[in-house]
Amino acid sequence: QVQLQESGPGLVKPSQTLSLTCTVSGGSISSGSYYWSWIRQPAGKGLEWIGRIYTSGSTNYNPSLKSRVTISVDTSKNQFSLKLSSVTAADTAVYYCARTHPGGGSDYWGQGTLVTVSS
Amino acid sequence: EIVLTQSPGTLSLSPGERATLSCRASQSVSSSYLAWYQQKPGQAPRLLIYGASSRATGIPDRFSGSGSGTDFTLTISRLEPEDFAVYYCQQYGSSPPKLTFGGGTKVEIK
Numbered sequence: 001q002v003q004l005q006e007s008g009p010g011l012v013k014p015s016q017t018l019s020l021t022c023t024v025s026g027g028s029i030s031s032g033s034y035y036w037s038w039i040r041q042p043a044g045k046g047l048e049w050i051g052r053i054y055t056s057g058s059t060n061y062n063p064s065l066k067s068r069v070t071i072s073v074d075t076s077k078n079q080f081s082l083k084l085s086s087v088t089a090a091d092t093a094v095y096y097c098a099r100t101h102p103g104g105g106s107d108y109w110g111q112g113t114l115v116t117v118s119s
Numbered sequence: 120e121i122v123l124t125q126s127p128g129t130l131s132l133s134p135g136e137r138a139t140l141s142c143r144a145s146q147s148v149s150s151s152y153l154a155w156y157q158q159k160p161g162q163a164p165r166l167l168i169y170g171a172s173s174r175a176t177g178i179p180d181r182f183s184g185s186g187s188g189t190d191f192t193l194t195i196s197r198l199e200p201e202d203f204a205v206y207y208c209q210q211y212g213s214s215p216p217k218l219t220f221g222g223g224t225k226v227e228i229k
Contacts, residue, residue: 037218047156047164047207049218060216063120096163104211104218105154105169107176112163 002026004097004110012091012117018084022097022110029078030055035100038071038082040093041112048093052100053080087117121145121212123221131229138195140224142208147188152211155184155193158223159204167206168193195226203228 008020022036029036037052051061053071061069065084073080084091094114098106122145132138142153150171156164166175168184171191181196195202208221 039218046222047209047220049220052218062217063215098163100218101169103154103169104152104209105166105175106156106164107166109163109165 002099002108004099004108006095006097006110006113008113008115010114010116012087012115013119014088014117015086018082018087018091018115018117020082020095020097020113020115022080022082024078024080024099028075029073029080030075033102035060035102036071036073036080037098037100037106039096039098039106040091041096042090042093050082050084050095089117091115092117120217121148121210121219123208123210123219125206125208125221125224127224128222129225129227131227132198133229134198134200136198138193138198138202138226140193140195140206140226142186142191142193142221144189144191144210148210148212150187150191153184153186153191154209154211155182156207156209157202157204158207164207198226200228202226 003025012018035052038050053059068085070083094112096112097110099108100106124143126141153171155168158164172184205223205225
């Protein structure tokens with residue numbers, strides 16, 4: 001059973017960089033034809049896709065966030081990571097990592113981690 | 120850019136009733152790339168349907184998806200108490216590669 005777990009600071013100051021890591025267990029991040037995604041959800045609002053990475057290192061980002069987002073993968077640690085720069089209060093949300101099929105469906109999700117942007 | 124509009128925003132039904140949720144795309148999308156999720160408070164979304172009509176692993180057969188082009192539907196044939204939640208549709212577009220979610224439909228107990 002594949003499991004994903006987000007980790008990282010729960011509080012980030014405005015203008016700084018948000019950094020999160022997703023650790024995958026129960027299977028190799030390199031096996032199968034999967035993408036590994038980051039998705040976020042502000043409190044009481046809907047879901048927003050941030051971006052995804054293939055194990056080859058190929059990435060796709062949401063155009064609305066592209067200038068601030070970097071997603072990377074470390075296959076040796078079975079992890080992938082998110083960096084979001086120049087954060088503002090609008091970036092406060094629950095951040096999820098997920099395994100995503102090429103067709104877009106995400107079948108395994110982390111439990112989510114709340115990141116608050118505040119001074 | 121494709122926009123997904125879900126309706127209604129809230130659906131008030133009783134257990135045992137049939138729920139019909141709509142997802143309308145601003146332009147035609149491939150059925151292969153249309154998915155539905157269920158989300159309960161404090162939980163991550165759960166994949167229900169992919170490819171517009173294929174149930175994900177472990178999803179009860181009371182959940183079914185249909186549609187093509189710009190109009191897609193999620194149907195819950197008989198609502199169980201655990202089905203009261205928020206439902207999202209999502210599509211994958213390839214030019215540029217992007218996943219887009221609808222705004223969600225809340226199914227609440229009447």
